[in-house]
Amino acid sequence: MKQPSPTFAEFKSGILDELPLQAGIVPFGMVYGILGVESGMSALETFMLSSILFGGASQIVFTQLLAAATPAVVLVSSIAAINARHMLYSTSMLPYLRHLPLRWRVVLAYLLTDEAYAVTIRRYIDKPHNQYMHYHLLGSGLLLFTVWQISTLAGIMLGTTIPKALSLGFAIPLSFMAIVIPLLKSTPQIVAALTAGVIALTCQSLPWNSWLILAACGGIIAGMISDRLTGEAA
């Protein structure tokens, strides 16, 4: 019997590992599409942001800041702050991907989202290494990209037919809660979260919607101070 090529085997296992996460991606993408149109973006702008930005959480924040007439500089720096966490992913992928040609690293960096990172880093850590394993990230990333575009489109088409009373926007804080709660394991992380939260609530009425970027910076500084004081590893 003919063996499947090792590149295809890695690619396929990337897709299969990523598949279960799509149960969360589809509604998330649809909520983004709905909120995008609701916030006054055109269907084309809403759809294109899914490939230009390709980051669920940041796209939803983008629509909300845009609807609240946030100045461009504040909007861009808020999005940059939200997506700065991808540097962590990229850094931890470095040992596995550094030998690749530039074009591969560009493509894989573009596809490096929370969900693709989550399944592929598990494969790199848990299973034996080989020279084709970048195809795993290509598989997980491309599946996520495809499903994200289709769900965005579905959300845009549903768009205005969804009543606002369903408060679908509330799904956003809920999904972030499920991400943040497991991270609150050390004192510095809790201090960072509380400080950022308090700044966000008290600075809501500051001009230019600057509350998010202020809260993020304040939280990071508070976390670092607490880390220094407690000497506890975060």
Place this chain on the structure above:
Amino acid sequence: MIWIIMICCGLATFAARFLPLSGILPAELPKPVQKAMQFVPVAVLMPIILSGIFISTDQQIQIDGNMRIYAAVIAAIVAITTRNVIATIITGLLCLWGLDFLF
């Protein structure tokens, strides 16, 4: 204008994903930068969570009659016990719809 903002956001995001892989940066980021990066997720997401729960459409903190607070508490319990994103979202939304319907 909106397209320029979208592209700038896209470039900033791609930079975060690509810079460590680019070979331009030193293999090890400076210690303080590494430390700061650890706090980025909570420092960014917590403000979005709390403003999504407490801030009303007119940008005021709303406590009285704010059913999102109760729905969020129940969803937080589900998040802690199940660690499941979908279960958390479904619980929270169902609670909010139920509470809005009842009160």
